[in-house]
Amino acid sequence: MSQKGIKSLTISIASPEQILSWSKGEITKPETINYKSLKPEPNGLFDESIFGPSKDYECYCGKYRKVKHKGKVCERCHVEITESIVRRERMGHIELAAPVAHIWFTKELPSPSKISLLLDITYKEVDQVVYFVNYIVLDEGNNEYDGKSIFNKKEVLDLTSPKNSIRSRNKLRRTLRNIQERIEEELNHEREALIQDFDYRLAVTYDQMLKDSNIPFSVKDVMAFIEKHTGVRFGIGAEAIHELLEKLNLEEEHEKIKQAIQNSPNAYDQKTKRLLRRLECVRWIKDSGSKPEWMVMTRIPVTPSETRPIISLDGGRFTTSDTNNFYRKIIIRNERLKQMQATDAPEILLDNEKRLLQEAVDSLFDNNSRKKPVVGKDKRPLKSLSNHLKGKQGLFRQNLLGKRVDYSGRSVIVVGPELKMYEVGIPALMILKLFRPYIISELIRKRDEFGNEIQPICANIKLAEQKILAQDDEIWPVVEKVIKQRPVILNRAPTLHRLGIQAFEPKMVDGKAIRLHPLVTTAFNADFDGDQMAVHIPLSKEAVAEARSILLASWHILGPKDGKPIITPTQDMILGIYYLTKEKFPQPIEEMILKDPVQARIEFINHFHIFATQDEAIRAYKLKTIRINDVIGITTKAFDNKSFSKEGILVTTVGKIIFNQAFPTNFPYINDVKNLYGDNQFEIIGMHESILDYLKAYNLKEPLTKKTLSTVIDYLYKVSEIEVVPQTMDKIKALGFKYSMISATSISAFDIPSYDQKYEYFKETDELVAKLREFYLDGKLTDDERYTKVVQAWSQTKDKVTHDIEKLINSDEYKDNPIVIMAKSGARGNTSNFTQLAGMRGLMSKSYNYDQKNNSGVIKDTIEIPIKHSFIEGLSVSEYFNSSFGARKGMTDTAMKTAKSGYMTRKLVDSTQAVVIKGNDCGTKEGIIVREIRNTKDNTSIESLKDRIVGRFSINPIYDTKNKLIIEGDKLITNEIANMIQNSGIREVEVRSPLHCSSLYGVCQKCFGLDLSTNKLIETGTAIGVIAAQSIGEPGTQLTMRTFHTGGVAGDTNITQGFERIKQLFDCIQPQENEKAIISQVKGTVDRIEKDSNTNGYNVVIKYNKDNFVSYPTRPNAVLRIKTGDNVVAGQKITEGSIDVNDLLKYAGIENVRHYIIKEVQKVYRMQGIEISDKYIEVIISQLTNKVTITNPGDSGLFVGETISINEFTEVAQSMLVNKKKPPSAINQVFGLDHAPSKSGSFLSAASFQDTKKILTDAAARSQKDMLIGLKENVILGNLIPAGTGLKDVEEVIAYGEEMYKKQY
Template sequence: ALPSKIEQLKSIRKGALLTETQYQDLKQQYEDVFQAEMGAEAILKLLKEIDLDALRSQLIQETHSSSGQRRRKASKQLQLVEAFRRSGNKPEWMILTVLPVLPPELRPMVQLDGGRFATSDLNDLYRRVINRNNRLRHLAEIGAPGIIIRNEKRMLQEAVDTLIDNGRRGRAIAVSGDHKAKSLSDMLRGKQGRFRQNLLGKRVDYSGRSVIVVGPELKIHQCGLPRRMALELFKPFVMHRLVMEGLASNIKSARRQVDRGRPEVYDVLEDVVKERPIMLNRAPTLHRLSIQAFEPVLIDGSALQIHPLMCAAFNADFDGDQMAVHVPLSDAAVKECREMMLSTNNMLLPSCGEPVVTPTLDMVFGCYYLTTIKAGAKGEGSRLGSFEEAKLTYELGAIELRAEIEVRVDEGKRIKTSVGRIIFNEILPAELGFINKDIDKSGLKRIVADCYKRLGSDPAMGKMLDDLKDLGFKYATKSGITIAMSDIEVPVDKPKLIEKADEKTAIVENQYQRGLITDEERYNSIIEVWMDTTDGITQAIQKSMNKNGSIYMMANSGAKGNISQIRQMAGIRGLMTNPSGRIIDFPIKSSLREGLSAIEYFISTHGARKGLADTALRTSGSGYLTRRLVDVTQDVIVREYDCGTEDGVWLKEPEEKDVLPPFAERMTGRMAATQIVNPETGEIIIDRNQEIDEMIAKTIVASGITSVYVRSPLSCQLKQGVCQLCYGRDLARGRLIELSTAVGIIAAQSIGEPGTQLTLRTFHTGGVVGLDITTGLPRVEELFEARPPKTQAIISEIDGMAEVINNEEGKRIKVTSYDVYNDEYKLPEGWELLVSHGQWVDSGNVIAAPPQDSNQTYAELIVNNLTARSSGEVIIQDGKMYIKVEEKEEREYVVPAAIHIRIQDGDMVKAGQQLTDGSINPHDILMVLGKEAVQRYLVDEVQKVYCSQGVHINDKHVEVIVRQMLSKVRIDSPGDYDIVPRELVDRFRYEEIN
């Protein structure tokens, strides 16, 4: 029994944990040998005994000598010890010996009507602590057994834990019923916590909210404010003015007059509202255009009126949306609203620089109707002397609005146009020239963008937009556009095409029944057949549609709808997805015009319901992504004009044209990092540090240049923030970014805002195949968090020849790299060569010896010999000696069974090339190809997600985020510096140290 007792004694170590039974056993046998306690008291004693300096030396020793898990654990501990030493804190200070109590005002108790009390949860939690503390004191005084006291201490500790963070340990304590008690941590945590609810943003006085309605007669900088709201919002200003103008003797009587709503009060109100703009905000506030300032126009009624062109910026529509109104109070706030927040100063999207005030819907349709030519219209072919004469003839009813006519413009020059086009051109600035073509949505967008380039925030720009709006509404009304069931014509070829498809699917089913094809092949074949049939019916619809019909004009003008929706109404609904995103191999053959059968209806509800569920779920995901992006980029601010770097990034013509933004668009608004020269003429297109604008970008593309070296936030060398030249153009203003602009926040908002659009996109398509974006938001998160993708692609780590091995063990790819070179050996004079030409030598073999000296010992002779550095064949040529070295490097990759291999057997592959389907892990690219390659990969992959949804985001925003992703370096061996192994250090600090 003695050896077992010795073992037992050895197991009693300082800091070891004992169960209650172990403790009782050991205590009976060796009471005088050891001491054990429980709870925070024991930890406090142990912490007091720690010598931080000695512990640091011991841990440093351990990080150098150990490896793997032990090393990681030691370096984590070392980081903690260093934090204590640097901050001057002592470990024992981490234990509370006295519990502070919150002041009563912050944990109130209120008497209710029935004589009962409503109290803050904290009072109950404090009461539990006090009760247990008193009970413990009492038990200690009467000398209760140790086990009872220990149990009471455990309960006291639990009560304190619950007070600080309820539910962190064990079950959450409920106060009444199922309501979880709100602990101190819960007061601070989350959206309703102290920080986000009360400190980062507060509720303000002088604000109101109301439903919005359209205000088509408003100017672009105005909004309609109901009188009743205005009176409440501007109350103090109105009361002040009433006293100043002698209409009231003091503030009290002024208040009385306002409350009674006397006529003179409203006269004063008219003047007061002219003094300051108001801010309108629509939740969710996803980017800075969700809050803008307007000049209020007083209106009757109870709803706010919004200018129709402002809907896109707020993402508002008039189906019951509400908006909040805020009144700026201080002079500085009023100035900021007028100069920076007024809607006329926010016409471009900060995310891509496109105009956000482009006309939509009926305005687009009106302009399209106005500028299209109608064949065979009254007065077609008329020849008229001037624009004025053409308009007069139209007003007299001799020609139709859309008839093609000939008009003389200059001496001897005639153009074919229509009265509609003449009217349309009258509202455009003269610099644009006469636009003589059909104007659809994209045409309007271009016109607005061109005008902004020429006019900027000039009042003429606002006037032009208002004129466009009025013209669009007027002629959309005059067009008499309608939509009826009879406008939807089912194509004649449809039954034939469906019959053909049924025959093909019957053949496939037959092959499957006979066991000739697998279930997966049958499924893919059927999907393919119906996809082709859907395309066939779409083409048939396009051929048979009436070009002057309402539906065609709506879709063609870009006002509303597209061919896919027309196909569902008139042709075939086609294939649908089930909730998991898999295509159901039973197509809906009916169109919405013909009506669906019961089974077809149920299949189609899958997609619609998934759309609604996704909308709800992923909207929150997008908001959370934006918050995380803001968190990492909020300190990226433009701090200097030029950081002085020579570096930049290469922008190349994209290989996949439709998946990424066009080359010209990607370089526009950047500063050139080197001089760009026309390769054919040698003429300098642009100098270093000059902005590549739209014209220069066109010139570069036209001259055949396929890659340009530009400044980028990725290569900016400023330690904090970025410089003006590396960032380039401010997309929302169309000029060089100003100093101290918070470009990090703009980048986060630009990426986060369409995130919600991505999530809402599935809803509008009713769940039709090919449009659901399961890749959307989760893919963006995956990239920014740089986590390994779900289906990870294999990439080659070396250049070489690929061999695809497929045997019973599974699929493998072997990449072999051969490198042959001649290694030269210089022989000192008089040395004797011991090998001959063509002889094979192994590494370490003696190939030459010095002239023999009779005094040297045998050992000295061997030491002085020349040996082969590597194995190979000896070559003696022109008096020189080489060894022909063949280096062979092999890498083997195991390919999972279901994964498709992208390369053929015998292909030459490059390092970093993708060998199988799937997404590449960014960490692999960083390891194999380096930092620049992974930066380019991340930017391109994020762009692919947004481009596939038709969302434009400038590369710069993604680059700002990627810059922050690569801003830290992990130190593996710190050398002599005061850094802990595996610690993350800022990149610039690391470069300084090195």
């Protein structure tokens, strides 16, 4: 421990002495409390003399009360006078009358338990010995037959099962005959003497009993007899295991196993695998300093009494923690066993009692892994100590990783358009509750800020509370003052990414709802249909500074996942801006254009107004001389600070002038969407140019849409100071709302375009479907082929209808149609909605079990009869039925998807939470070679080269095709340089990547590059692991659940896509047989491709190493990716489908695996229109692929089969080479998300993810030390996380907070 908290944490097996040192006394009675006096019973489970007083500074008998006696121990009741909180930390113990094996070390399914590995006996045999079923040999004694010992040490004698007992009986009989022979020799074979000899007669009797399995006999007696004569010792129960473990020589065992592994002929058979497991286990315990016999306990600790309380219910009844029931059972059985031992009870009764004690202790530690768990009154298994750790409700996830907090509240949200970007409206009632301590402190304050005495508003706290309760007028000025002192933090569940929590300055509002700024809704993914949000208050100075400087909403302009603006206006605001920036010819010209376009152009000059200043133009609009969208001219001199490519008359509209006033004065004038901030000379009529000629050729410019506005905001962020952006956004928001109201856009059924071309298409398709049905009935088509062709036909019909409607809404006739305006501007709706409103609904999907084993290669999850009517026409009954079928499937899919996506995000965070930016440069010379990602199937670009390299560091200098230097090595590739690289025809670039960062923990700044949310070099201490996980997990819910159908055959594109594909890639799940791509295992040339008539597939023959051939048979109807004569490399696809990652690793190496996963993940997200930076996917993949398994330890001291990180392995290998020793060798591993967290090296982080019991058992066996490197481990221990401001000085954080506070407007 240090001043800053715990530095590291070690877990190990507790020795009996250690348990005693924790304990404050032994518990001997099963009683808990006295139900009359409600006081704890002495020597019971709540004894005050052991656990501490129930009431602060008051002993049990009442002799001492009050703080002044602190530290004394009462002479009468032996209770120490102290605070009652010690009852949460003081422990007791129970001395066991017989040793008991710890269930975690005896039952550890599916893997063999630690005891079974140490003693080299099977898991089942350990179980039989511990539960008094079978005996085990403790000492083989002097007992041979044919020169061999009859019994081996640690051999388990099975006398219970009819099948296996014959062998054990025969061995015992052989031993008894040996004894008979010995006695015969001693007595010279004299018959009389033998008959007289008691031991001889006994040996004969026992032999007879063992021969006839129906005769009952005492095993104990037989074994005692054998021990007396041969020295062979047998044992049963945990005592026997304890003795064997005690006598185990770990050094000898270690050498023996090592030797056996070296002599093993096959490195991959089960026997060798078990030897490796044993070696690992023996080594752990040997190196940990623990003794193996500590796995069998002679005393058990009793947890502090406050952690397992008794609670009184109404009606005088009590309820208690299940742990108390377990302890009671143990104490009762333990005391009964002690009494039996004292009265010399028969061995069989003692054994039975010991077994009961073993079971009682087992159920305390782990009730659920027993065959018959102990159940409560409601027949449900009681919660044991293991259950308190495991699962969502366990200690790790419920109490240590997620805590409930004070100073918080929640309410429904409504829109607050009048707020500034960093403000939130909090209801007055809520503020009175949340800020209560601060308001009271201000009301009773006796000195002002300068230390002068003042008259307090209230004399004491009580009066202040009464005033707050009565909502007295005097308190409101104080409340206004108090809420300015600190921001509040808002959170909307589910918090899928870091923008789900942001800080705002509070503003008091009436009503009971929280008012939220409309621009931050995208980040929170909030809408105003009843969503609720939680409010929290930062308390400490550094928390307030952090909230203001880092969490404040106005600094979150760009989304972290793609670096695009996340505060882009939406819906009404877009509509308003679209209306404001639209261009129209003056009204008379508009009417004339329809009749005589040429004359209208000439007439245009007579209605073209030119203004000298902005105010003049706006006044003309207000006086209704011109309309807001009319094309006008204004001199470039009217704009003071804006730079134009030439002087003259700028052709624009009043709307655009008003819009541009929202931007900073030095920002380029936004006039043409196609030419946002480039050369605007074509928008200006120069000094000596003819206005008439210009106007004759003039074409109206497109208005701003959601997309183009986003680009403008992006540019604004790049060129302006950070505090300018939110101010500008607020102005744009106000304009948007104002002009969407002025535009008076409405919507009615008559606005939907009329369209009836579709009936011709229907006629054609219906005829085709009927034809296909005939073919099927004649046996010319299979049902699968018919279904596929029908679905394909209707899909094509719908595509035609969609195309027609797109053409229709883009025609001049509909340019002022309100619905079209909504869709075009990006405010609401899209072409697909128009198709359904005016055209046809098309094919609907139906529920389908995708995991079923079906013989047909086609997934039939589409109803083959389409819905021909559109919504405006109305659906028929059968169409409505089919439609609701699809709609319900959509709803259930969404619900399923949310849960699955949330679980995947959790796994992603768990895998990467320890990845933090460490240091500026790790000095690596390795990087990844980046190319454009293309979809090889249809040769379309998925992600351009520019997108992949921007914001990264180059490794080597980059030259263009003419050998001219574009950028030096180790320099940042900016947007401009990335464009130059792409335009110069360079196909691939080598850049730094998190995959090759050689920092021991985390990633360095240069390997990561720019921070997408700030466009600056990423800061040290940024928790990019968590950001990467959130960026990939957050859009997970937008991915489709299943396959997209192009209506082709199953082998064509119906391979898993969408969310399931991401899961398949990250969890390293093997693709199903009909989806799996065949890959080449060698580098060579395709020699020939033969059609296989039996299987309907192909045989692809590849020639390699001059004259070696290898053949790959494909599945029926496989789509080939190669042709004869092609050169192939190892890992290249031969057929279409998904590659099995483990196969790719085996034949093509780790780099190919990494590139394949990046490409496939990007394919899934970008097909859905979701952009995610490669760097995040690389961070995840680096965590899945950064481990190696040792194949040959060399002189390193590592062992075969051990898994360590690549960076650790490199360090070990380098130090071996430096010291001229033999370095180890290893192979790369790929772990799925399910296994990556448990390989993190931190047992706290791993145990709080999954398999809690196994991870803690392993960690305890090796006395593992957790250095608390990751974030999760530190959260569990209540430290500040080693990231972000957790690494900075408190004063530095506060100073930064104050500096940023000044930037609020």
